[in-house]
Amino acid sequence: MDISSSWTFVLFSLGCVALIAGALLGFLIGRRTGSRQERFRQVKEKMKRNKAMLCRQQKERYEYARQVKQLEEELQHLTAESEQYRERMSDLEFYQQKLRASERIDLADANVLSMLIQLKEDPLHTNLTRTEWNEILHYTDMLFNHILTDLKEKQGITRHEQEICCLVKWNxxxxxxxxxxxxxxxxxxxSKNRLKKKLQLDEKTDLDQFIRLY
Known part of the structure; x- marks a missing residue:
């Protein structure tokens, strides 16, 4: 084989290698981008479900308030001795109880969100009590499909590990x-490495990302 043919062969080989490397790189980038897009999609879907749940609770509260107002108006036109009066009074007490319960939930939600905002804005000077942490953990668990209860029961995570998961969930x-x-x-x-072991995650898995998508 002469020198010209040798160089032609070398250049051809390098070209093939470059094409293969380019194709492989494109595949890896596409795969990584696709994985990232999939994670974003899952996060958006979870946020959408949580928003829908809050909207449903708000609609229920409005319905309870409407029922209370309607029953109060009906009672004004009924005599206290009538059977219908007693039935309406029973219904009124039921919806008043439901309304009070939903208002307590809203107040608790507002308190927890206020604490989370304060904690995020000034974490160095916000010292939460154990009771306040309990409220945040409970609200987080309720809002995110009982993630803390699930991980505690299935993987035995500690109180501190629940707090870590909680902060990660709130970004x-x-x-x-x-x-x-x-x-x-x-x-x-x-602490996070111990948590990863409990969750049986490999070294390449990002713990925070796993928790956000759980």
Whole structure:
């Protein structure tokens, strides 16, 4: 084989390698982009479901209030001795109880959201009591399909690990998590590694992303 033929063969080989490498790189980028888009889609769907649940609760509260008002108006035109009066009075008490319960839930929601906002804006100077943490954990568990209860029962996660999951669910950054727990980077890393082991995740799996999509 002469020098010209050798160079032609080398250039041809390099061209083939470049094409294969380009195709492989394109495949990996496309796969990674697709995975990221899929994660975003799942997060958006979960947020959409949570928003729908809150809207449903709000509609129920409006319906309870409407029923209470309607029954109060009907009672004004009925005598206290009539059977219909007693039935309407029983219905009124039922819807009043439902309305009070929904209002208590709304008040609790507002308190928890206020604490979360305060915690996110100034984590260094916001010291939550155990009772306040309990409220946040309960609200988070209720809003996100009982994730904390599920992980506690199935994987045996600790109270601190529930708090980590809670902050991750509310999109607290790593820096914010460190400030909330008043912790060092090494300490938080160790806590998260223990949590990863309990959840049986491999080293390549991003813990925060896994929790957000759980």
């Amino acid at each position: 607290f950054s790593r820096k914010e998590q460190l400030a909330v727990f008043n912790n060092t980077t090494d300490a938080l890393t160790k």
